[in-house]
Amino acid sequence: MEKLSGPDLSMAKQRGKATAQVLKDVFEIPASMQNVGHGKTYFIRTYGCQANERDSETLRGILEGMGYVQNEIMEAADLILLNTCAIRENAEQKVFGKVGNLKRLKKENPDLIIGICGCMAQEESVVEAITKKYPQVDLVFGTHNLHRLPQLLEAVMTKHERIVEVWSKEGDVVENVPTVRNHAKKAWVNIMYGCDKFCTYCIVPYTRGKERSRSMDDILEEVNTLKKEGYQDITLLGQNVNSYGKDLDADIDFATLLEAVSKTGIPRIRFTTSHPWDFNERMIDMIAKYDNLMPFVHLPVQSGDNEVLKRMGRRYTIEAYKELFDRIKATIPNVAISTDIIVGFPNETDEQFQHTLDIVDYCQYDNAYTFIYSPRKGTPAARMEDNIPLKVKEERLQILNEKVNHYAWLNNQKYQGKRVPVLVDGPSKKNPNVLTGYTETQKLVNFEGDFHCVGKIVEVEITEAQTWALKGKMVIE
Ligand code: SAH
Numbered sequence: 001m002e003k004l005s006g007p008d009l010s011m012a013k014q015r016g017k018a019t020a021q022v023l024k025d026v027f028e029i030p031a032s033m034q035n036v037g038h039g040k041t042y043f044i045r046t047y048g049c050q051a052n053e054r055d056s057e058t059l060r061g062i063l064e065g066m067g068y069v070q071n072e073i074m075e076a077a078d079l080i081l082l083n084t085c086a087i088r089e090n091a092e093q094k095v096f097g098k099v100g101n102l103k104r105l106k107k108e109n110p111d112l113i114i115g116i117c118g119c120m121a122q123e124e125s126v127v128e129a130i131t132k133k134y135p136q137v138d139l140v141f142g143t144h145n146l147h148r149l150p151q152l153l154e155a156v157m158t159k160h161e162r163i164v165e166v167w168s169k170e171g172d173v174v175e176n177v178p179t180v181r182n183h184a185k186k187a188w189v190n191i192m193y194g195c196d197k198f199c200t201y202c203i204v205p206y207t208r209g210k211e212r213s214r215s216m217d218d219i220l221e222e223v224n225t226l227k228k229e230g231y232q233d234i235t236l237l238g239q240n241v242n243s244y245g246k247d248l249d250a251d252i253d254f255a256t257l258l259e260a261v262s263k264t265g266i267p268r269i270r271f272t273t274s275h276p277w278d279f280n281e282r283m284i285d286m287i288a289k290y291d292n293l294m295p296f297v298h299l300p301v302q303s304g305d306n307e308v309l310k311r312m313g314r315r316y317t318i319e320a321y322k323e324l325f326d327r328i329k330a331t332i333p334n335v336a337i338s339t340d341i342i343v344g345f346p347n348e349t350d351e352q353f354q355h356t357l358d359i360v361d362y363c364q365y366d367n368a369y370t371f372i373y374s375p376r377k378g379t380p381a382a383r384m385e386d387n388i389p390l391k392v393k394e395e396r397l398q399i400l401n402e403k404v405n406h407y408a409w410l411n412n413q414k415y416q417g418k419r420v421p422v423l424v425d426g427p428s429k430k431n432p433n434v435l436t437g438y439t440e441t442q443k444l445v446n447f448e449g450d451f452h453c454v455g456k457i458v459e460v461e462i463t464e465a466q467t468w469a470l471k472g473k474m475v476i477e
C-alpha cells in the first residue's frame, strides 16, 4: 500500500494570521539512519530558481550527514533526487521527460531510490500523474518538509512502498539543518521564504507558502560563518526581499538588514528578487552608501502596459516603475539593472505588447529574462480568456529578445577599456586557458590571468565587449 499525503492547492492558497514559528531543533537523523549512506552515492538535479539551488545544498547536507557521497554521474548513483520547478509548463515537461528516462535505470537496479521534491511536488496534478504513471518514483516530498528527508528515506527503505509526504499548509522557519554548499566563494543566504503577492499568473505563492522572514540574528550568524570560511560573494534570497521583516515583531525591514549584513564586511553582497512595489528609498540609499552592497538590481517589470499590469496583479503602474527605475539609476553610481518580462499574457493586444517594447527602450536594461506566458492550473490568470495564438506570442518573444540583446550589448560597450574588479571563478568551461569571473555588476568576464587568483577579487582591463560577456586581461601592477 502506498502512503499518500498529497498536496492541496486550495489549502496552499490560504494565509493564516499566525506568525511562523522558528523551529531550531526539529531536524534529526535517527540513529538507525546515521550510517545508511555509507558506501553509497547520491545525485541531485536542480531545476528552477536560486531558492531551489539553496534547497539542494540543504539536501546535500542532510544526505552527507547520513554518509552518502555525491556522484557526478547520475546513472551510477544509488539515490537520485530531482528538485523541481513549477513556474512554466516547459519546466515541468523537462522533469517528466527525465522521470520517464529513469524507468530504465530503476529496472536495471531495483535498489535505486528515486525521489521528486521541490515546487512540482506541491501540485496535486503532478503528484497524481506521478502516482498513476511513474511507478519508478519511490519518494515525493515538498518544499516545506525537506528537513524530514532522513525519516522519509527510512520509510522508503523499511516499508518498501512509495512514500508521498507533501505539506500544503504554510510552513514554519526551520533552522539548524545541515548544508553542503556548491561553491567555495559564493553563497546563497535565505532571508525569507514564501510569497504573499499572488501575481495572477504565478504558482510560487502556492508552492512556497506564506511569507516568513528568518530572524536577523540567524541570518547574521550564517553570514559571519561564511565570512570566516572565506566566502567573497553572498546573495540574500527571497521571492520578495523588500518584504523582509514585515512579519517579524521587531521594527526591522530590508534596509536595516542590508546595513547589518554590510557591516559584517563580506566583500560582495547581492540580493534577489526585489519587487518594484515595496522597494523604498532607504534601500536605494543603503546600496549607494556601502561599497560592499553591489550596484546591481534585478527589478522585474513583467509588462509595460498598465492594463496588463493590473490584470497581472502587480500593483504598480508603469509610471511608478519608471520613477523608481530613474531614482535607482540616479542614486547608485554605475548601477546595472536587469528585469523579467512576460509576453502573451491572456489577450495581450499588439498595442499592449508595444508598450512592453517601449519600457525596454526607456530602461535599456543590462539584461532581461523573457518568457512566454504559461497558464498555471489553480491561478486566476489560467481562468482568463485568451485569444492570442501561440505563433503570435512566439513572434513577440523574438522581437523582444532582439531588443533586449541590443541593450545588453550597448551597456557592455561602456566597459570597453575600463579596469574593473572581478571575482575569479576558475578556468572557463569552453576554454581552459582562460579564466572567468564576475564584475560587481554581475557581468561575466573571460580573461587572461594568473590561475593562482581563483577565488580572489582581481583587477581586469576590458578589451572587448560582447552581448553576454566581456573579454579582458588581468592587470598586474
Ligand atoms: N519573485 C520573483 C519572480 C520569481 S518567478 C518576482 O516577483 O520578481 C521568475 C519569473 O518567472 C517572474 O518574474 C516571471 O517573469 C516569470 N513567470 C512567473 N510565472 C510565469 C508564468 N506563469 N508564465 C511565464 N512566466 C512566468
Ligand code: SF4
Binding pocket: 195, 196, 197, 198, 199, 202, 203, 204, 205, 239, 240, 275
Ligand atoms: Fe510570483 Fe509575483 Fe510572488 Fe514573484 S511576486 S513569486 S511573480 S507571485
Ligand code: F3S
Binding pocket: 047, 048, 049, 050, 051, 052, 084, 085, 086, 087, 118, 119, 203, 204, 207, 208
Ligand atoms: Fe520554480 Fe519554485 Fe523557484 S516554481 S522558480 S523553483 S520558487
